[in-house]
Amino acid sequence: QLQVVESGGGLVQSGESLRLSCRVSGLTFAAVGVGWFRQAPGKKRERVSCITSGGQTNYEDPVKGRFVVTRDNAKDTVFLQMDRLKPEDTAVYYCAAQIQLLGSTTCPARYTGWGQGTQVTVSS
Numbered sequence: 001q002l003q004v005v006e007s008g009g010g011l012v013q014s015g016e017s018l019r020l021s022c023r024v025s026g027l028t029f030a031a032v033g034v035g036w037f038r039q040a041p042g043k044k045r046e047r048v049s050c051i052t053s054g055g056q057t058n059y060e061d062p063v064k065g066r067f068v069v070t071r072d073n074a075k076d077t078v079f080l081q082m083d084r085l086k087p088e089d090t091a092v093y094y095c096a097a098q099i100q101l102l103g104s105t106t107c108p109a110r111y112t113g114w115g116q117g118t119q120v121t122v123s124s
Contacts, residue, residue: 002025002026002027002097002113003024003025003026004022004023004024004095004097004113004114004115005022005095005115005116006021006022006093006095006116006117006118007020007021007023007118008020008021008118009093009118009119009120009121010119010120010121011121011122011123012085012120012121012122012123013122013123013124014085014086014087014122014123014124015084015085016085016122017081017083017084017085018082018085018120019079019080020036020079020080020082020093020095020118020120021077021078021080022034022036022077022078022079022080022095022115023076023077024076024077024078024095024097024113025076026113027097027099027113028099029073029076030053030073030102031053031099031100031101031102032053032097032098032099032100033050033051033052033053033097033098033099033100033104033107033108034050034069034078034095034096034098035047035048035049035050035095035097035098035107035108035111036048036049036050036069036078036080036093036094036095036096037094037095037096038089038091038092038093038094038120039091039092040088040090040092043091045094046060047060048060048067048080048093049063049067049069050069050107050108051070051071051107052100052104052105052106052107053100053101053102053103053104054102054104054105055071056104056105056106056107058107062088066082066083066084066085067080067081067082067083068080068081068083069081080093082120085120085122086122087123087124088122089120089122090121091120092117092118092119092120093117093118093119093120094114094117095114095115096113096114096115097111097112097113097114098110098111098112098113099112
């Protein structure tokens with residue numbers, strides 16, 4: 001059974017950093033593409049970043065140059081390193097997983113496994 005669990009959220013000041021973790025179980029992790037999403041109060045959920053089973057990464061414009069997504073297949077975990085955080089990054093961050101062919105280079109169009117979310121709050 002696919003399980004996705006995020007961790008690492010918290011309260012930081014503007015300019016500081018946080019690292020989120022996303023552990024995926026129930027699938028062969030090397031064949032999983034993972035996406036990071038966020039939802040701020042009163043706003044729609046938006047994609048932040050993704051990493052494919054082949055290690056290709058993609059970032060949305062608001063986080064380019066500040067966020068980095070990596071994966072550790074030995075730990076079944078994807079990390080989202082968030083630097084130079086801004087108050088507008090405040091949101092609940094979700095991790096999502098989707099099985100892919102090994103070595104895929106395109107982010108999944110949809111995800112079947114979602115985590116419960118972790119709160120990130122950036123104070124000014």
